[in-house]
Amino acid sequence: MIISVASGKGGTGKTTVAVSFALAARYCQFIDYDVEAPNADIFLKPDIKNIKKVSIKQPYFLTDTGNDFSKCAEFCHYNAIAVIGSEVIFYPELCHGCGGCLLVGPEGAVREKDVVVGEVAKGFTTPGIDFLKGNLIPGSMRTTTLQNELEKMLNKSGLVIIDAPPGNSCSMVMSVKNSDYCILVTEPTPYGFNDLLISMEVLEGLKVPYGVIINRDGVGDSAIEDYCTERNIRVHLKIPNDIEIAKIYSQGGTLLDYDSSYGEKFGIILKVIERISIGEADNHN
């Protein structure tokens, strides 16, 4: 079973919740899909055993051959290649590494080299958490290349917890699309609510069932809870607003360090989700 933890707004507590699930489950695969800002390792403290570089292929042009590369520039859908006279200007930050210029350019005059865009790290947290994360190199825009790499390593035979990046665009969708269930973490502010509604729309489009966890409960109003009640959306948990949680988090501590009963609470939510996904329980309040 794959459970993803997502949220439109950033900083609502995705990692806190995802880590709590992993610690409650004790045996699972944990994947940090937030490759632009991966932080789950700060809390799960895995023993990293293996780091693999991830690269894409990018072209270079043998211009001293007198060849004409204008077809490459014409073909490139990302405007990464410009040809002025006999000169080729290449913009590596725009290149997706599709290999199109290689196909259309003069034979043998377009070559490719590997360009590292990030790495995938594998590790282990006792008692039984297989940890995986992607880490994008600052300056690279190949977020989805790393996420594709992580997807290949999904172990669908057991429980998988996915920590998604913030937002509602392609990198979030990449993280939640394979899930059996998604937990949307939000906070009771107008920003949290607005972004939650968009995330719900994304999940409904993908047909991924979801429930909500409200973090920092008490800081704002009850608009989110009222909305969930009205639409019969399950609110699995409310985590109180407490500066102690913020302080523990700031040092790399978890919700279970704040209050060990959260282990049990998240264990129960896991069971509820399991029952929902096999059709034994309804996914509403």
Add this chain to the structure above:
Amino acid sequence: MVKQITIISGKGGTGKTTIASSFIKMAHDHIAVDADVDAANLHILLNLTTIKKEDLIGGAVAVVNQTCINCGKCEELCRFDAISGSTSDIKIDTLKCEGCGVCQYICPAGAIELKKDKQGEFYTSDTQFCKLIHARLNPAAENSGLLVTMVRSIAEDIAYAENKKLIIIDGAPGIGCPVIASLNGVDFALIVTEPTLSGISDFKKIYKVAGFFNIKTFVCINKHDINDKNTEAIEKFCASNNIQVIGKIAYDENVPKVLAAKNYIIDYTDSPAAKDIIQLYFRLEKFLYE
């Protein structure tokens, strides 16, 4: 000449939008841009009158028609793993397809076309303080970087036409495509971080990204008093890298409460965070209107 400042953070939820909306209220001769196009929030506190709405067309994806001869060439050449089953029953994963056109080019049967779709909308709105250029990316759409580039270019055009002096850009979390699009060509970056291990880790990444653009970068430490040791570590890092820590904002429970009531924190001048944000703005102001 118009100056541009982008507010970024790496980690989400550190207070970018709270700071941006405060700046919008205090600044003058300015235009605001919401560059967090897939989770835009800047409009929430503003009284909006949308004066112009345009469609974002982009994000070409490959579409196959019945003339496919199941040769398998497209699957073999696709670098994004977007094509499967091409030797029997071809499927294109529109999420993975990046619209590069290789499959269309290589297809011997001419069975593949690239189709562009509406990816979202962008708006020019009047507000009580300034014009706001914002957007709504369709849920699950890609091309957030393109949309950021679009809203910024509209803002630049208006700034030029109306002789504005400042563009305030509220950035997206992360360090990827939309963030890079929001930094390209701006004069200043304000990194909002927090003294948590996650905040610090992401701060160092976004600082590197800003470094590629040669932008004058300032740092603001939000909720600085939740962990003094980490705040010190950030200050030390900034000192040794020659970055100015231009403000520190106190942890203040009034911030979410005031936001929930859809009010501005800086109007509650007795509130610790309000004082700090106002001070932060005035320290920055002399650079912004230089």
